[in-house]
Amino acid sequence: MENNHKNIENDPVYTGKTSLSKNNRQYKRKYPNSEAGPTGKKGRPASDAIATVKLPPHGYPLEHPFNKDGYRYILAEPDPHAPFRQEFDESSDWAGKPIPGWLYRTLVPNSVLLALHDRAPQLKISEDRLTVTGEKGYCMVRSSHYVCRGKWYYEATIEEMPEGSATRIGWGQEYGNLQAPLGYDKFGYSWRSRKGTVFHESRGKHYSEGYNEGDTLGFLIDLPEESIVNCLPTTFKDRPLVKFKSHLYYEDKDKVQETLKALKVLPQSKIVFFKNGVYKGVAFSHIYSGSYYPTISIHKNATVTVNFGPKFKYPKILKNFKCCGMNDRIEQLISEQTVSDLLFLTENDGRLRLDTFNI
Structure with a gap:
């Protein structure tokens, strides 16, 4: 039987086009092994195959496609x-056809962690996904x-900073x-360990003294709300689904040039x-x-551990500057993603009904 979804298990990162079918410094860090999870049996419906594969405790597959080559991959889960959904599950007429993306939803993590897929592959991420170690030249993780x-x-705490290494966070x-x-391009703002220089668009300026091993750094961003801007996350229900190591992902093409042209200063x-x-002042x-996104870039083999809350080393900063820890974003993002998905389903109810009953 022909598979009813795209399969990219044999390609480290699938980049083909698809049709749009409907804290301690003494702590010994553990790194994920490379063992793949169980795969579904041939011929089994995708929903069954995916359901049999359990995610690790941190909520993301150990083997996964990386965001690169102009494509991004967003882990999906069945949308109950x-x-x-019942008509889809009971119908045999879907066999051999792509799974409609609207039957799934973006899997929103229930903890703020370092992304496994949204990083340079050479970076090493600890088992708890809160510590990162670099290798060779500068690269980063969000x-x-x-x-x-x-x-x-x-x-972020600098756990190790061997001679010749550096960070921009x-x-x-x-x-x-x-x-x-x-800070290499227009999409980032960083503080460098060497000389305390800050960077944006590859232009550096003096900001403070540098920082080193043992220092704990704080990063605050203030984004005033614009009444005309829609901050709801993207619903990916209209995107194609691809399979990688028994998990389904939405595949989305980068829109770098369009985004660059649309950038505008936020007063x-x-x-x-x-x-x-x-x-240390306004950078x-x-x-x-x-x-x-909180973002870390590392040159050579420095090691950095992040703390997204709720227990910060310097909690008074939240009170004094009236800000929230990143951990408060968890429930908020889940709610926003749900609203975005519901809007899509409501606005496209007629088309989805035709897709289902006129197979």
């Missing part, structure tokens, strides 16, 4: 609230959650180049950094509007 309005804060948008330091926005609880002001 999707309309006509977090699993982003923010687009409000005041948000997270901390801060906030970055989704299209920032993963094989470059944060009164700013980024502030702290070193060991001490306010950037009037930054571009958009969605920002």
Whole structure:
């Protein structure tokens, strides 16, 4: 029987086009092994195959497609609230056809962690997904959650900084180049360990003294809300689904050039950094509007551990600057994603009904 979805298990990262069918420094870090999870039996419906594969405790497959080569991959899960799901499950006429994306939904993590898929592959991520170690040249990793309005804060501790290594840490948008330091392009704003220089668009300026092994840094972003801007996340229900190692992912093509052209300054926005609880001043002001992720870039083999809350080393910063820890974004993002999906299902009810009953 022909598979009823795209299969990319034999390709480390599938990049073909698909049709749009409907804290401690003494802590010994553990790194994920390379064993693949169980795969579904041939001929078994995708929904059954996916259901048999359990995710690791941190909620993301150990083997997964990386975001690169102009494509992004978003882990999907069955949407129990999707309309006509029962009719789809009971129908044999879907055999050999792509699974409609609207029967699934984006899997929103229930913890803020370092993203396994949204990173340079050479970076090593610890088992708890809170520590990253670099290798050779500059490259970076983003977090699993982003923010687009409000005041948000997270901390990062420099666990190891061998001679010759360096870091640039801060906030970055989704299209920032993963094989470059944060602040290399228009999509990122960073604070460098060497000389305390801050970077944006590869232009550096003096900001503070540098930081080193043992220092805990604070990163605050202030994004005033714009009444005309829709901050709801993208619903991927209209995107194609692809299969990789028995898990389904939405495949989305990068829109870098369109995003660059649409960038505009957000008035009164700013980024502030702290070193060991001490306010170092405004590093950037009037930054571009958009969605920002806590982002870490590392040169050579430095090691950094992030703290997204709720227990921060310097909790007074949240009170003094009236900001939220990144951990507060968890429930908020789940709610926003649900609203975005519901809007799609409501606006497309007629088409989905035709797709289901006129197979």
